Amino acid sequence: MxxxxxxxxxxxxxxxxxxxxxxxxxxxxxxxxxTVTLTKTLVVEPTGxxxxxxxxxxxVIAGAVVGNVTASESVEITKEGRMVGDIAxxxxxxxxxxxxxxxxxxxxxxxxxxxxPAARAARPALSTRRPSAAPASARAxxxxxxxxxxxxxxxxxxGGGKKKVIVRRK
Amino acid sequence: MAAIEKSPTPRTGAHTVIGSSIVxxxxxxxxxxxxxxxxxxxRIGLKESLYVEGSGVIxxxxxxxxVEVSGQVTGNISASEKVELKADCKVTxxxxxxxxxxxxxxxxxxxxxxxxxxxx
Numbered sequence: 533m534x535x536x537x538x539x540x541x542x543x544x545x546x547x548x549x550x551x552x553x554x555x556x557x558x559x560x561x562x563x564x565x566x567t568v569t570l571t572k573t574l575v576v577e578p579t580g581x582x583x584x585x586x587x588x589x590x591x592v593i594a595g596a597v598v599g600n601v602t603a604s605e606s607v608e609i610t611k612e613g614r615m616v617g618d619i620a621x622x623x624x625x626x627x628x629x630x631x632x633x634x635x636x637x638x639x640x641x642x643x644x645x646x647x648x649p650a651a652r653a654a655r656p657a658l659s660t661r662r663p664s665a666a667p668a669s670a671r672a673x674x675x676x677x678x679x680x681x682x683x684x685x686x687x688x689x690x691g692g693g694k695k696k697v698i699v700r701r702k
Numbered sequence: 703m704a705a706i707e708k709s710p711t712p713r714t715g716a717h718t719v720i721g722s723s724i725v726x727x728x729x730x731x732x733x734x735x736x737x738x739x740x741x742x743x744x745r746i747g748l749k750e751s752l753y754v755e756g757s758g759v760i761x762x763x764x765x766x767x768x769v770e771v772s773g774q775v776t777g778n779i780s781a782s783e784k785v786e787l788k789a790d791c792k793v794t795x796x797x798x799x800x801x802x803x804x805x806x807x808x809x810x811x812x813x814x815x816x817x818x819x820x821x822x
Binding site: 539540541542543544545546547548549550551552553554555556558561562566 | 717718719720721722723724727728730731732733736740
């Protein structure tokens with residue numbers, strides 16, 4: 533198990549009701565209700581239950597979370613994780629087996645700049661305005677075809693600029 | 703100062719640790735040992751031991767089986783077994799427990815009541 537020095541662990545039988553603030557990692561195996569504000573990582577272990585407004589840098593959910601989570605870096609729901617609430621974070625990872633209900637806001641981004649390489653590669657058909665990022669086959673295809681009118685910006689066209697979820701299967 | 707010298711010695715059976723940069727405003731309850739290096743305001747109710755380390759600051763009423771204080775406590779302490787005030791601790795409030803130990807160097811202000819009914 534994790535060492536005791538420095539890090540904070542809320543054990544299985546512990547219930548905290550109120551506001552929790554801190555500048556270090558927090559591992560929850562018990563229950564926390566109220567608000568949690570950290571400048572580091574919150575880890576909710578499988579036995580942990582968090583019913584709180586959560587504001588952290590990173591959040592890893594392997595237990596149960598009810599409430600809104602705002603993270604400045606990432607939120608990950610593992611395969612044991614259950615969550616109900618809204619997530620606001622630039623990176624959201626939901627793996628196969630996780631259960632989640634709520635909204636996700638990964639911030640606004642431009643079609644040309646905000647997207648990450650993985651997302652571009654997955655959608656070569658939408659990459660014609662960005663030849664450098666398109667796979668070689670897509671580029672060759674583009675040359676062969678007659679010129680097409682410019683396509684509309686990607687996320688606006690899909691109406692999903694704020695609802696992108698990356699599902700990583702193991 | 704007292705805050706620097708104490709690095710928490712790992713205690714067997716202590717599953718819950720409130721780290722030194724953590725501030726909790728509210729209520730903590732549970733059935734296991736609790737080690738506090740940070741700040742807790744509100745109320746603490748445990749069925750086991752509470753350890754307030756040198757960097758720990760408590761502004762709360764405490765109700766547990768055993769309490770060991772090396773840090774600062776402001777509030778009433780009620781223990782069903784034992785309260786131990788270590789050297790360098792600062793405690794303000796009333797203490798109620800069948801066994802109370804105050805070490806040389808401890809600073810304490812408040813009432814002591816060892817005549818707890820039901821004590822064996």
